Amino acid sequence: MVHLxxxxxxxxATLWGKVNADEVGGEALGRLLVVYPWTQRFFDSxxxxxxxxxxxxxxxxxxxxxxxxxxxxNGLKHLDDLKGTFSSLSELHCDKLHVDxxxxxxLGNEIVxxxxxxxxxDFTPKVQAAFQKVVAGVANALAHxxx
Amino acid sequence: xxxxxxxEKSIICSLWxxLNVEETGGEALGRLLVVYPWTQRFFDSxxxxxxxxxxxxxxxxxxxxxxxxxxxxEAIKNLDNLKGAFAKLSELHCDKLHVDxxxxxxLGNVxxxxxxxxxGKEFTPExxxxWQKLVSGVANALGHxxx
Numbered sequence: 001m002v003h004l005x006x007x008x009x010x011x012x013a014t015l016w017g018k019v020n021a022d023e024v025g026g027e028a029l030g031r032l033l034v035v036y037p038w039t040q041r042f043f044d045s046x047x048x049x050x051x052x053x054x055x056x057x058x059x060x061x062x063x064x065x066x067x068x069x070x071x072x073x074n075g076l077k078h079l080d081d082l083k084g085t086f087s088s089l090s091e092l093h094c095d096k097l098h099v100d101x102x103x104x105x106x107l108g109n110e111i112v113x114x115x116x117x118x119x120x121x122d123f124t125p126k127v128q129a130a131f132q133k134v135v136a137g138v139a140n141a142l143a144h145x146x147x
Numbered sequence: 148x149x150x151x152x153x154x155e156k157s158i159i160c161s162l163w164x165x166l167n168v169e170e171t172g173g174e175a176l177g178r179l180l181v182v183y184p185w186t187q188r189f190f191d192s193x194x195x196x197x198x199x200x201x202x203x204x205x206x207x208x209x210x211x212x213x214x215x216x217x218x219x220x221e222a223i224k225n226l227d228n229l230k231g232a233f234a235k236l237s238e239l240h241c242d243k244l245h246v247d248x249x250x251x252x253x254l255g256n257v258x259x260x261x262x263x264x265x266x267g268k269e270f271t272p273e274x275x276x277x278w279q280k281l282v283s284g285v286a287n288a289l290g291h292x293x294x
Contacts, residue, residue, distance in 0.1 A: 034275070035279050052271070056272055113263045114263075117267065121264070125177060128181070128260065129181050129182040
């Protein structure tokens, strides 16, 4: 469970209301694939990932980024029970997708970077601190069912 | 040693030329202290760090942030020998300052976030990838003399 104060929860909700979640998702996933190229191994069926431009423009990357961020947005509505919320997804990523849970931390980090990138000055240290708690909580929740 | 190709080196130097070392250093160190509050333990003599505003406005934080990022500038002149460039600082952080080397990774990450928030469109995925290799190389170099 992630421990957020009332002020932090408000800051997160306000920030999330200002961004285009779909865009954030596509960009975060794209940047993950560019910055940590080994992550591309999970997306063999996505077609052209041969350059940064190809990755960032790839429609399958954008679509999957949206899917991921939709799940993340759902997490934001259930900050008091992230483990429960992500339980099925945790089992899926362990049992079927075989994704090293370290990658959840890397992707969480990319989401933070994309938010900083989009929001500039609005991404204050306090907002960053609150958001980093959330992405850490989501990463832990996604790893929770691993065995 | 960090393996950067010529294009990545050029990307790094180009962004370096555009940033304000004092502001960026101060902000990165400040955000580290806000987002990861346990890091404040290394800076007992810095005075008021009781809130995010206090930290970000603290003159000792700003001054030390500038010092840290200035030495980062040395890395940029020695991309082919980061371990050599940071040998003495590595010994200092181990033997005298007793800093857990994990904190170098955290600070490197915060620096990337600050760059993302300052540089907007310029902070493309390729630029991010080059800088993330660099901060990772610097963190490794700073950890290299630990025993």
